Amino acid sequence: MGKGFxxxxxxxxxxxxxxxxxxxxxxxxxxxxxxxxEKAAPVExxxxxxxxxxxxxxxxxxxxxxxxEIPEExxxxxxxxxxxxxxxxxxxxxLKAEDIGRYYEEMxxxxxxxxxxxxxxxxxxxxxxxxxxxxxxxCLEEVGSGHVCDLTFFCYDCKKEVGDGxxxxxxxxxxxxxxxxxEDHICDVTYFCYDCEKEVxxxxxxxxxxxxSVCKVEAGEGHVCGKTYFCFDxxxxxxxxxxxxxx
Ligand SMILES: [Zn+2]
Ligand SMILES: [Zn+2]
Ligand SMILES: [Zn+2]
Ligand SMILES: [Zn+2]
Ligand SMILES: [Zn+2]
Ligand SMILES: [Zn+2]
Ligand SMILES: [Zn+2]
Numbered sequence: 001m002g003k004g005f006x007x008x009x010x011x012x013x014x015x016x017x018x019x020x021x022x023x024x025x026x027x028x029x030x031x032x033x034x035x036x037x038e039k040a041a042p043v044e045x046x047x048x049x050x051x052x053x054x055x056x057x058x059x060x061x062x063x064x065x066x067x068x069e070i071p072e073e074x075x076x077x078x079x080x081x082x083x084x085x086x087x088x089x090x091x092x093x094x095l096k097a098e099d100i101g102r103y104y105e106e107m108x109x110x111x112x113x114x115x116x117x118x119x120x121x122x123x124x125x126x127x128x129x130x131x132x133x134x135x136x137x138x139c140l141e142e143v144g145s146g147h148v149c150d151l152t153f154f155c156y157d158c159k160k161e162v163g164d165g166x167x168x169x170x171x172x173x174x175x176x177x178x179x180x181x182x183e184d185h186i187c188d189v190t191y192f193c194y195d196c197e198k199e200v201x202x203x204x205x206x207x208x209x210x211x212x213s214v215c216k217v218e219a220g221e222g223h224v225c226g227k228t229y230f231c232f233d234x235x236x237x238x239x240x241x242x243x244x245x246x247x
Pocket of ligand 5: 193194195196197200204205206207
């Protein structure tokens with residue numbers, strides 16, 4: 001009995017050592033091995049095995065305990081090994097998923113209607129035109145080049161930045177005057193008359209005067225550059241010699 005069991009014990013020990021099971025099992029096996037090999041001290045196994053099954057003599061426990069321990073501990077330890085990494089991975093994946101969820105929540109919580117353009121990979125807004133419009137974080141909309149916050153917006157017909165009062169194909173935004181202007185605009189000299197729909201001077205009278213780009217003043221009908229000028233008292237073009245008596 002003792003030798004037969006001992007043979008099993010050795011095989012088991014070899015299996016345990018090879019399979020690198022937990023140190024607890026190895027230590028116990030090693031101790032049992034050493035204790036039985038000594039034989040000279042039969043009293044010693046008692047404190048070692050006594051705690052596992054108290055009240056039963058150690059000699060009877062030994063043969064029963066060992067074959068039972070092998071199948072019991074092996075399946076116990078086998079699942080415990082894959083459990084460790086699986087437990088470690090599981091929370092990591094959960095955290096990542098939570099982080100992504102939070103990220104989207106933050107994006108949604110802001111009143112930012114921008115989304116990513118699949119072509120230029122930029123955060124863009126509705127009506128984005130690649131290479132032509134970009135997203136203004138302040139105005140929260142797509143804008144063109146030369147955009148001035150609160151002053152200009154993108155005209156999709158003219159395909160450029162325009163200001164308040166913009167008329168397609170007629171007015172454009174003057175960055176210097178910071179307003180919509182017409183053709184032949186001269187900064188600080190002309191402005192856009194919405195009735196005449198063209199650039200006019202300071203003294204412009206709708207339907208009567210128009211801007212002379214050569215003389216750079218408002219002029220009336222029959223105006224000849226260098227020879228006539230518009231007399232605002234007479235409300236008509238007069239020769240350069242035309243003068244009113246000093247009152
Ligand atoms: Zn784009
Ligand atoms: Zn802006
Ligand atoms: Zn336009
Ligand atoms: Zn201007
Ligand atoms: Zn006018
Ligand atoms: Zn003129
Ligand atoms: Zn006059």
